[in-house]
Amino acid sequence: MLEINELTRRFGETTAVDRVSFEVPSGQMTGFVGANGAGKTTTMRMVMGVLGITEGEVRWRGRPITRLDRRAFGYMPEERGLYPKQPLLDQLVYIARLKGMGAAEARKQVRELLERFGIGERSKDHLEKLSLGNQQRVQIIASVLPRPQALVLDEPFSGLDPVAVDSMVELLRDHTRDGIPVLFSSHQLDLVERLCDRLVVLAKGRTVATGTVAELRDTGQPRFRLVLGGDAGWVRDLPGLDVLDLEGSTALLAVTEPGAEQRAIAEATRRGDVHEFARVRPALSEIYREVTA
Structure with a gap:
């Protein structure tokens, strides 16, 4: 070594x-x-x-x-x-x-x-x-x-x-x-x-x-992509989450409070169809920009 x-x-x-x-x-x-x-x-x-x-x-x-x-x-x-x-x-x-x-x-x-x-x-x-x-x-x-x-x-x-x-x-x-x-x-x-x-x-x-x-x-705030059957604008009001991107039924969320993603999926299920809820790991270029900023 x-x-x-x-x-x-x-x-x-x-x-x-x-x-x-x-x-x-x-x-x-x-x-x-x-x-x-x-x-x-x-x-x-x-x-x-x-x-x-x-x-x-x-x-x-x-x-x-x-x-x-x-x-x-x-x-x-x-x-x-x-x-x-x-x-x-x-x-x-x-x-x-x-x-x-x-x-x-x-x-x-x-x-x-x-x-x-x-x-x-x-x-x-x-x-x-x-x-x-x-x-x-x-x-x-x-x-x-x-x-x-x-x-x-x-x-x-x-x-x-x-x-x-x-x-x-x-x-x-x-x-x-x-x-x-x-x-x-x-x-x-x-x-x-x-x-x-x-x-x-x-x-x-x-x-x-x-x-x-x-x-x-895996460093930094965990991120999730949420794709719904209807408009996702309501996610802005959820505590413990930062909305990084929002377009129609799709939202990219950063978790600032542990467990907030579970509350988000529970609320989304209550409101209607959930087409996707997945962890998003950033590309190296994103990580690079974050750590060198």
Whole structure:
């Protein structure tokens, strides 16, 4: 497990990251979300030792992380760092060998990954000749060479088309199935919601929410959709409920007093037909707006 404990980073009088704490469990994908400037990249840089830590610590497998530990991590930085005028195959093999792979093994694995991402025929091309999306594919490959002990990826899905996204998702799931912890940042909330076992939400340098998607959906006031056979306007007069939306026979209700939903369904049944009464769990985008407001 990768543990981030009370991480703080100051730049002069500005606190960019303020006592951020969360865990990245083994074999799970943890999504790191927040607006631009929330502190995601700064936190990842501290995790990887690229940026000094003002306060707090990073722990790996129950102890303070070392430089040797970090060498076994796969890291994709915000600013991509490959060589634009060098052939893809040559530079990826070079990167793999820097990380301890033998030449033959490195060449074999690089070719397999290039094929997997649909750019095997471009192996002799210079990076600068590729589209931005294909350059992103190459950067992803570089981050997983050789088989890493953990993955820390800053916006890995940026610029990828749907086919490449599917390849990336499959690659990450291969790693989590092997027990590797994966931390990645993304602005694509629908993708994060679909992929991640856990979420960490940052706002203004602070952790404002952590947990599984299900846990985050169950925070806050419970919501229910009520669909009646007639007009639902009378629900405005019920105590213990906030009417979030009302249109004709349909009302969206937030429970502010425990048990108020039971009184609502009892009153609705007394008044006539009830076509639907169901718990509504908010989408991740709604949760995000609420916790970062």
